[in-house]
Amino acid sequence: MSDAQATIARGLEEALRRALPGVTGVHALHRLSGGANQETWAFDAAGEGAPLPLVLRRTPGGGSHPGFGTSVPLATEAKVIGLAGRVGVPVPGVRYVLTEADGLGQGYVMDRIEGETIARKILRDDEFAVARPLLARQCGEILGRLQAVSSAALAGLPLGTAADQLRQYRGIFEQQDEPHPVFEVAFRWLEDRLPTDGEQRLVHGDFRNGNLLIGADGVRAVLDWELVHLGDAMEDLGWICVNSWRFGEIDKPVGGFGSREDLFAGYEATARTPVDPERVRFWEVMGSLKWGIMCMMMYRYYASGLDRSVERAAIGRRASEAEIDLLALIYPED
Amino acid sequence: MQNKPSAAELVGAVRSFLEQDAMPRLEGRAAFHARVAVNALAIVERELDAGPGAAAEEHARLQEMLGRDGTLDELNRELARRIRSRDLDPSDAALRQHLWETTLETVGVDQPRYSRYRREMERRKRG
Incomplete structure (x- = not known):
């Protein structure tokens, strides 16, 4: 595990133990895509029951999209996903929105849904x-x-x-x-x-x-x-x-x-x-x-x-x- | 300069090496980038072959349409300016023909397998 990966795993574990009842640890963390700006990490949150498959989407430095449009902060993205979900649009459930205290940049944690995007x-x-x-x-x-x-x-x-x-x-x-x-x-x-x-x-x-x-x-x-x-x-x-x-x-x-x-x-x-x-x-x-x-x-x-x-x-x-x-x-x- | 192998032959040799020897030994991100590199070299080969002729024809069309002389870049800037300032109407027949010919030549170098390029070339072949 690289240093960056270990830091993320530790930060996530601390945040999720506080935010999600029953979560005791973070396992199998790995990077999904290498976007220039947004990072996506897959991991499992362990607790009493079966491990919870989750994804972290974050902007490490809290920077903005390099000019393809007016990108919204990830916390806004998380809010809109919630709104879309409530009107019946299929979206991954958002479990947790990162705060500054987490030290992981801007981002949120959502359910990992099985499927293909390629x-x-x-x-x-x-x-x-x-x-x-x-x-x-x-x-x-x-x-x-x-x-x-x-x-x-x-x-x-x-x-x-x-x-x-x-x-x-x-x-x-x-x-x-x-x-x-x-x-x-x-x-x-x-x-x-x-x-x-x-x-x-x-x-x-x-x-x-x-x-x-x-x-x-x-x-x-x-x-x-x-x-x-x-x-x-x-x-x-x-x-x-x-x-x-x-x-x-x-x-x-x-x-x-x-x-x-x-x-x-x-x-x-x-x-x-x-x-x-x-x-x-x-x-x-x-x-x-x-x-x-x-x-x-x-x-x-x-x-x-x-x-x-x-x-x-x-x-x-x-x-x-x-x-x-x-x-x-x-x-x-x- | 009359160096042999030609630039096109050298690029072709490098592309074959990447494609046949290097790529099968690579995995993941490196394999993906090797594939991109092979495609980039194929663009270079096509441009070395078709580029000079296509540029000369583009230049001649621009001189004719704009009624003036200048480098290819200058004339393209002039054409862009005339379209933007509405001195030249997009429905102008010579303009349309010029844009089609230039774009077909360009995509033919950049991406001859692109679906729209193949469709347009088939249509033109059928007449």
């Missing part, structure tokens, strides 16, 4: 053959249910309307100082079709393959709520249709596993408002543009020396996949 497995493995045709409708139902969270409960969340996001991404794009005529066309297309602001709703902000925990029976949990914001209810429906998240299954626009018809039918079954397909398309174009600009930005991390990995360097070359998707969306007849 898109290529979900889209190809036999294990998920029964679940796959159900997923698009389930995603729609989940996003529809999210609309039931009362706006009063959401006070204080960042606002991210279409106009806000266009402004934010224009700013990031300008900082790169790299000409991309296709992105300029996309900015213009979006500016000319800016939807009028309706009621501000709860938006997950990164609802796609990778952040959906899937089991043999379908969606088991929606994860990674750090880009949660108030905005257009159609945003999440458009984001999950972005071609980059279809992993080659281009004819299944929803995450590479389903149809827009199923997604929309699921949404309308649980939401109080109908789907506006034109607005969903607006957000799909916005999504591809955002992804393209994120790719440019990730290359900048490499160029600036902050992250010298091959992966960080190579992802810059994925900006062109966003360009071809944008052309196909903007000029469907060409």
